[in-house]
Amino acid sequence: MLRVGIDVVSVSRIEESLERFGERFLRRVFTPAEIGYALAAPAQKAERLAARFAAKEAAIKALDLAERGVGWTQIEIVREPAGQVRLALAGEAAAAAANRRLAVSMSHEGDFATAVVVVDAPADPSTTLESLPT
Amino acid sequence: MTDSIRRILADHARLSKDALTLPLDADLYQAGMTSHASVNVMLALEGEFDIEFPDHMLKRSSFESIGAICRCVEELTR
Numbered sequence: 001m002l003r004v005g006i007d008v009v010s011v012s013r014i015e016e017s018l019e020r021f022g023e024r025f026l027r028r029v030f031t032p033a034e035i036g037y038a039l040a041a042p043a044q045k046a047e048r049l050a051a052r053f054a055a056k057e058a059a060i061k062a063l064d065l066a067e068r069g070v071g072w073t074q075i076e077i078v079r080e081p082a083g084q085v086r087l088a089l090a091g092e093a094a095a096a097a098a099n100r101r102l103a104v105s106m107s108h109e110g111d112f113a114t115a116v117v118v119v120d121a122p123a124d125p126s127t128t129l130e131s132l133p134t
Numbered sequence: 135m136t137d138s139i140r141r142i143l144a145d146h147a148r149l150s151k152d153a154l155t156l157p158l159d160a161d162l163y164q165a166g167m168t169s170h171a172s173v174n175v176m177l178a179l180e181g182e183f184d185i186e187f188p189d190h191m192l193k194r195s196s197f198e199s200i201g202a203i204c205r206c207v208e209e210l211t212r
Contacts, residue, residue: 009170017170020146021177029173057169069190072173091189 003119005061007054011111014050029053029072037079050113051106052077058117059087059104063096070096077104087117138182139203143167146174158201163194172197179203185210 017025026035030052038048056075060066074093078086087102101120106113136158143153143162150166167175175197176187185207187196196206 007169013170017174017177020174024177024180025173028177053170060169066194069193071189071192074189 001121003062003064003121005058005063005117005119006114007057007061008112008114009050009054009057011046011050011108011113014053014113015046018046018049029056031073031076034077047108047113051108051115054113055085055087055104055106055115055117058115059089059093059102062102062117062119063093063100065093065096068092068096077106135183135204135207136200139179139200139207142175142178142182143200146178147171153200156200158204159199161198162200163198167197175203179207183207183211 026049030038030049034049034052038045038052041048053072055077056072059075060070070091070093074089074091076088076090078088080086085104085106087104089097089102097119099122103118103120104115106115108114140153140156143149143156147153147162147165147167148171149156149162151160156162156165162172176192180186187206187210191206191210195202197203
């Protein structure tokens with residue numbers, strides 16, 4: 001069974017959060033690697049953070065984590081050297097995603113950043129073709 | 135405490151309704167609070183009440199109404 005989650009975030013609202021809460025906002029929501037990647041390009045900092053926030057929220061939707069008590073830093077967007085991105089999960093988020101394959105894609109244009117996460121959830125292993133009622 | 139929470143919601147939640155008169159059980163997400171705005175609300179609550187929301191309280195339902203936020207803050211300041 002496939003599940004999908006999507007989110008859209010205003011880049012200027014992320015800038016506002018940075019101005020209002022500074023380091024606290026960064027540290028509560030983003031991992032050190034994500035912060036490092038965003039700060040490496042000051043002109044694109046807010047766009048990069050906004051896209052990553054959208055990806056975390058998309059993952060929360062796709063994995064149905066809203067009521068599991070998951071911190072945003074448990075969902076990390078990892079950028080591979082060649083530029084592809086993938087999700088790396090920790091803690092409760094990782095437990096919820098056990099045995100599931102994940103894919104993430106992000107984009108931004110103007111004031112908006114968006115992300116989509118697809119989860120490939122295996123069928124219940126106790127339900128095989130043989131055990132289905134005929 | 136409720137007045138402080140209402141003021142924080144007015145400043146950070148970007149609601150389409152008046153946070154100062156909203157019923158305690160009104161759904162804040164239905165009133166326009168986005169997930170990102172709820173992060174700002176959480177950070178402002180932490181500053182106002184000198185608390186820190188642990189991961190297990192970072193649930194959608196923790197921030198879904200003024201009453202729900204009150205219960206979280208009470209638990210964290212107890």
